[in-house]
Amino acid sequence: MTNRLDLLRRSEKGAPLTDTDHDANATAIENAVNDLVLQNLLTNTGWESWSNSTLENVGGNLATNGGFDSDTTGWTTDQCSVASIAGGQSGNCLEMTRTGWIGQGAKQSLTGLTIGKLYRLVAYVKSGTSGNESCTIAIGDEGGNILYSSSITTSSSWVAMTLTFKATITNHMIMLFKNTSTSGTMLFDSVALYEVTPGCVGADTKGPDEWKKSTDTLLYREYKGDNTKSGSFYGLKMTGGASNGYVSQGSVNPEHVATFAGRPVSLGAWVKCSSANKARLAISDGNNTSYSAYHTGGGTFEWLEVTKDMSTTAGEYMVYLLSGTSTTAYFSQPMLVFGSSIGEGNYSPKPNQVIWLDAFIESSIFNNTSGWSTTGNLPLDIQVDSLGKIGAGAKLIKVLVIVADSASASASGPTGIWLTGKQVAQACYINDITGITNGKNRWLFGEQPLDDTGNLSYNLGASGSGTLSILSFRYLGVEY
Numbered sequence: 001m002t003n004r005l006d007l008l009r010r011s012e013k014g015a016p017l018t019d020t021d022h023d024a025n026a027t028a029i030e031n032a033v034n035d036l037v038l039q040n041l042l043t044n045t046g047w048e049s050w051s052n053s054t055l056e057n058v059g060g061n062l063a064t065n066g067g068f069d070s071d072t073t074g075w076t077t078d079q080c081s082v083a084s085i086a087g088g089q090s091g092n093c094l095e096m097t098r099t100g101w102i103g104q105g106a107k108q109s110l111t112g113l114t115i116g117k118l119y120r121l122v123a124y125v126k127s128g129t130s131g132n133e134s135c136t137i138a139i140g141d142e143g144g145n146i147l148y149s150s151s152i153t154t155s156s157s158w159v160a161m162t163l164t165f166k167a168t169i170t171n172h173m174i175m176l177f178k179n180t181s182t183s184g185t186m187l188f189d190s191v192a193l194y195e196v197t198p199g200c201v202g203a204d205t206k207g208p209d210e211w212k213k214s215t216d217t218l219l220y221r222e223y224k225g226d227n228t229k230s231g232s233f234y235g236l237k238m239t240g241g242a243s244n245g246y247v248s249q250g251s252v253n254p255e256h257v258a259t260f261a262g263r264p265v266s267l268g269a270w271v272k273c274s275s276a277n278k279a280r281l282a283i284s285d286g287n288n289t290s291y292s293a294y295h296t297g298g299g300t301f302e303w304l305e306v307t308k309d310m311s312t313t314a315g316e317y318m319v320y321l322l323s324g325t326s327t328t329a330y331f332s333q334p335m336l337v338f339g340s341s342i343g344e345g346n347y348s349p350k351p352n353q354v355i356w357l358d359a360f361i362e363s364s365i366f367n368n369t370s371g372w373s374t375t376g377n378l379p380l381d382i383q384v385d386s387l388g389k390i391g392a393g394a395k396l397i398k399v400l401v402i403v404a405d406s407a408s409a410s411a412s413g414p415t416g417i418w419l420t421g422k423q424v425a426q427a428c429y430i431n432d433i434t435g436i437t438n439g440k441n442r443w444l445f446g447e448q449p450l451d452d453t454g455n456l457s458y459n460l461g462a463s464g465s466g467t468l469s470i471l472s473f474r475y476l477g478v479e480y
Contacts, residue, residue: 038335038337038342038346038348039337039338039348039350040335040337040347040348040349040350041337041338041350042210042249042319042334042336042350043209043210043249043350043355044209044211044353044355045334045335045347045349046232046233046234046349046391046393046480047221047234047235047236047391048233048234048355048390048391048393048394048478048480049208049209049210049355049357049389049390049391049478049480050198050200050208050209050388050389050391051209051358051359051360051361051389051475052200052206052207052208052209052359053198053199053388053389054199054200054201054202055120055164055196055197055198055199055387055388056196056197056198056201057120057194057195057196058195058196058197058220059194059195060194061192061193061194062110062113062119062193062194062195063110063121063174063191063192063193066123066190066191066192066193067088067090067091067092067189067190067191068084068088068091068092068093068094068188068189069084069091069092070084070092071084072084072094072106074108075106075107075108076106076107076108077104077106077107078105078106078144079099079104079105080096080097080098080099080104080105080106081096081097081099082094082095082096082106083095083097085187088124088187088189088190089124089158089189089190090189090190091189092189093124093187093188093189094106094176094188094189094191095128095185095187096128096176096178096185096186096187096188097184097185098130098178098181098182098183098184098185104178105175105176105177106175106176106188107140107144107173107174107175107176108173108174108191109142109171109172109173110171110172110173110174110193111170111171112170112171113167113170113171113172114167114223115167115168115169115170116166116167116223116392117166117167117195118164118196118197118383118384119139119164119165119166119167119193119194119195119196120162120163120164120165120194120196121137121139121162121163121164121165121174121191121192121193122160122162122163122190122191122192122193122194123137123160123161123176123188123189123190123191123192124159124161124188124189124190124191125137125152125154125158125159125187125188125189126154126155126156126157126158126159126186126187126189127154127155127156127186127187128184128185128186129184129185130178130180130182130183130184130185130186131182131184132153132154132155132156133153133154133178133179133180133186134151134152134179135151135153135154135177135179135186136149136151136176136177136179137149137150137161137174137176137177138150138163138174138175138176138177139163139165139172139173139174139175140172140173140175141171141173142169142171142172142173144173144175146175147165147168147172148163148164148165148384149163150162150163151179154186158189164364164388166381166383166384174191174193176188176191196388197220197222197223197388198221198387198388198389198391199218199219199220199221200213200218200219201218201219203215203216206358207219207247208221208236208247209355209356209357209358210249210355210358211247211248211249212247212248213245213247213248214241214243214244214245214246215241216241216242216243216245217238217240217241217245217246217247217323218238218239218241218245219236219238219247220236220237221234221235221236221237221388221391222234222235222236222237222330227272228330228332229270229272229301229332229333231333231347232332232333233393234391234392235330235331235332236321236330236331236332237328237329237330238321238323238328238329238330239323239326239327239328240278240324240325240326240327240328241325241326242325242326243325244322244323244325245322245323245324245325245327246320246321246322246323247320247321248318248319248320248321249319250284250316250317250318250319251317251318252286252315252316252318256317257286257314257315257316257317260285260310260314260317261285261310261311261314262309262311262312262314263309263310263338264307264308264309264310264338264340265307265308265336265337265338265339266305266306266307266308266336266337266339266340266341266342267281267282267283267292267305267306267307267308267319267334267335268303268304268305268306268334268335268342268343268344268347269281269303269304269321269331269332269333269334270301270302270303270304270331270332270333270347271295271302271303271304271321271329271330271331271332272295272299272300272301272302272329272330272332273297273299273327273329273330274297274298274299274328275324275327276294276295276296276297277294277297277324278294278295278297278327278329279294279295279304279322279323279324279327280292280293280294280295280304280306280322281304281305281306281319281320281321281322281334282306282319282320282322283306283308283317283318283320283336284316284317284318284319284320285308285311285314285315285316285317286311286314286315286316286318287311287313287314287315288311289320290306290307291306292304292305292306301330301332303344305341305342305343305344307340307341319334319336321334333347335347335348349480352395352479352480353480354398354477354478355477355478355479355480356476356477357475357476357477357478360400360474360475360476361389361390361475362472362473362474362475363385363386363473363474363475364384364387365380365385365473366385366470366473367470367472367473367474368470368471368472369469369470370468370469370470371466371468372460372462372466372468372469372470373460373464373465373466373467374413374460374461375458376459377420377457377458377459378457378458378459379455379456379457380419380455380456380457380458381455382394382397382454382456383454386475389475390478392454393454393480394450394454394478394479395449395450395454395479395480396447396448396450396478396479397447397448397450397456397475397478397479398445398446398447398475398476398477398478398479399419399429399445399446399447399448399473399474399475399476400443400444400445400472400473400474400476401417401429401431401443401444401446401472401473401474402441402442402443402444402470402471402472402473403416403417403433403441403468403469403470403471404439404440404441404442404468404469404471405433405438405439405462405463405467405468406438406439406463406464406469407438407463407464407467408433408434408435408436408437408438408439408440408463409435409436409437409438410463411434411435411462411463413434413461413463414432414434414461415432415433415434415461415462415468416430416431416432416433416460416461416468417429417431417458417459417460417461418430418431418432418458418459418461419448419456419457419458420448420456420457420458420459421448421449421451421456421457428446428447428448428449429444429446429447429448430446431444432461434461441471445476447477
């Protein structure tokens with residue numbers, strides 16, 4: 001097939017065009033101009049949105065002696081005494097004994113965390129001799145200031161507590177607290193801390209939003225580093241199972257397919273793999289499939305590209321990123337365009353793309369909660385609140401929130417929830433229930449632009465102390 005961009009270049013240099021060139025396409029040069037402005041036809045190519053994911057551990061346990069197997073090495077105390085005793089959730093456990101101060105705790109310093117990455121703290125807790133009482137697990141800075149925390153009331157059974165956070169400095173601190181001044185002990189065990197990332201690892205076809213996978217393929221979002229291509233914050237890590245692994249995006253909707261039928265399309269991506277003849281790209285029109293060359297297996301990023309003339313009787317347009325059986329490969333910056341070439345270095349994401357999530361994401365802070373009182377303007381980290389399912393760089397969120405207040409009819413001040421961006425004046429989402437029937441639910445779908453960091457702030461208004469309930473807070477869509 002005549003390359004339209006080549007025709008343009010030859011014409012610019014004064015090279016004569018042959019009759020074959022003219023016959024191939026009378027408008028080839030005009031179309032080549034359009035090819036110079038490549039528009040990505042794929043969505044979520046920066047791998048930011050993962051509503052189908054679960055948080056998966058990356059690497060080993062970063063906590064020291066979290067099982068307290070024989071002693072409390074690696075832990076320091078604050079206004080309490082600790083000891084390793086038998087009878088833990090798994091082997092020995094930490095016994096914390098009150099010494100007269102309310103916030104007695106054990107602490108452990110963490111070094112070498114990566115700013116911006118997500119981590120998850122896990123600890124098991126059980127009542128001691130002081131009975132059921134409040135406890136907290138927390139992440140703090142080196143000075144002992146709490147940055148993230150989670151609290152529960154203990155019971156006579158071991159209960160797992162989890163806390164997800166984003167590193168804001170390289171050195172943090174794990175904190176375990178017995179919150180009350182009741183005399184006696186509290187027990188902690190199996191304390192672990194891992195870097196985590198969203199993954200689609202189920203035996204199903206669910207992948208990152210807008211993408212589908214083969215059922216035995218494992219997918220993970222890769223944070224920027226050696227396994228992402230320069231210019232991308234995230235990449236995709238794919239491991240094939242018993243059969244070849246893949247992720248795909250496309251449509252069989254006749255109205256969508258019609259825009260592709262009879263046209264040349266090109267698919268390209270940066271691919272990294274350490275096994276030859278395993279990783280490649282493909283385009284299908286439902287009649288047949290065209291493949292790119294394989295990655296050489298050299299363990300570095302290579303630009304792979306494939307062009308296909310879509311059939312006039314196409315039954316689908318579908319693109320595939322493929323990895324071989326039991327093979328791990330990394331994919332960055334996939335791009336699909338109309339035309340006969342892309343070329344390395346020409347990647348761009350779809351501008352101002354709105355991703356309607358495959359599954360709604362429940363706020364880990366607000367969803368199905370009660371007992372809220374009036375607050376000031378407080379920050380909300382979208383990545384942490386969504387457990388990593390909404391990645392960095394978001395510009396706007398679309399949410400559905402249901403609120404109620406037990407005395408909203410007689411509230412003397414604003415009652416409900418307000419979301420804001422960089423400034424309070426940027427509030428677009430306002431779910432105001434002032435004056436409505438006491439305890440009546442108010443549903444409101446809306447959107448809120450985010451600040452320059454991809455986060456927002458919130459304000460809560462309550463008629464009294466602990467009267468506001470947020471029955472549902474769900475993310476439905478996100479714009480990048």
